[in-house]
Amino acid sequence: MTSWSDVEREAPTLAAAVRARFDAYRHKTLATIRRDGSPRISGTEATFLDGELWLGMMPGSMKARDLLRDPRLAIHCATIDASMVEGDAKIAGLAILVRDPALLRRLMHTAPDAEVSEEQLEEAATASHLFRVQVSEVVLTRLGQPADHLVIDQWHPGRGVQRTERR
Secondary structure, rough: OOOHHHHHHHHHHHHHHHHHHHOOOOEEEEEEEOOOOOOOEEEEEEEEEOOEEEEEEEOOOOOHHHHHOOOOOEEEEEEEEOOOOOOEEEEEEEEEEEEHHHHHHHHHOOOOOOOOHHHHHHHHHHEEEEEEEEEEEEEEEEEEEOOOOOEEEOOOOOOOEEEEEEH
């Protein structure tokens, strides 16, 4: 199992750049696989905590059902900057269901603008789905210098960072 801390240890520069892109905006795009095998994209929030990447979902949501059935996923950062100076980040892997109400409470308290009552916390902690992402791929795509080509840095477990430039 590959945790986010493994990525940070093996590829610290890439991990820091990707995390900065993910932390820049609250909302991300999550790709899952539907029952019929077709792709589904959904909005989501992702949180880095204790060397792991976490996803919390409402019970019965379609994306949670998808992940419970087939744990493969891809998460894409919000791309707001059309200049692509900071880059475009993606993480792929497997969603591992974790049943830990105390951890879910901690994650809810770390959410930006978290104003959650104890009653809401208790309800969410017992009813929500919490997934830890087992990372299989990290990608950062950005414009090179000069801005006439793309620079794509990819990391996979055991292979380190590989760079590709496309003109």
